Amino acid sequence: MTSRRRFIALLPLPLLGAASLARAQAMPVDPKDPQAAALGYTPDATKTDKAKYPKYAPPQACGNCALYQGAAGSTSGPCPIYAGKVVQAKGWCSAYTKKA
Numbered sequence: 001m002t003s004r005r006r007f008i009a010l011l012p013l014p015l016l017g018a019a020s021l022a023r024a025q026a027m028p029v030d031p032k033d034p035q036a037a038a039l040g041y042t043p044d045a046t047k048t049d050k051a052k053y054p055k056y057a058p059p060q061a062c063g064n065c066a067l068y069q070g071a072a073g074s075t076s077g078p079c080p081i082y083a084g085k086v087v088q089a090k091g092w093c094s095a096y097t098k099k100a
Contacts, residue, residue, distance in 0.1 A: 026078065026084060027084075027085050028076065028086050028087070028088070029041055029043075029079075029082045029085045029086065029087050029091075033082075035081070035082065036082065039081065039093040039094045039095050040052065040053045040092075040093055040094045041082075041091060041092070041093035042091060042092055042093075043087075043088040043090070043091045044090055045058070045059075045060060045061040045062075045090055045091060045092035048092050055094060056092060056096075060092055060096050061089065061090050061092055062090070062091040062093075063077075063089030063090065064098070065099060066098065067080060067081060067096075068087070068089070068099075070087075070089060075088065076088050081095050
């Protein structure tokens with residue numbers, strides 16, 4: 001007969017909340033990361049180099065980008081451009097696309 005402990009030990013990790021744990025520990029995008037640097041990511045849109053990125057115009061920010069997957073009103077959230085990492089809602093990069 002299988003004990004309850006043995007049964008729980010055999011469960012796949014996602015069923016035990018590992019996926020939630022991974023989301024909670026997502027690392028923020030480092031502006032020095034090669035992909036972030038290539039796209040001009042900055043955690044504060046107001047500090048975007050407007051000479052280098054003339055496409056930037058206030059109030060553009062990750063929080064109102066179509067790619068941003070964070071909850072409305074959150075301070076940070078995932079972005080498919082930076083897989084497995086989170087961007088600041090007040091950040092910006094040249095992949096910005098206005099939310100419809």
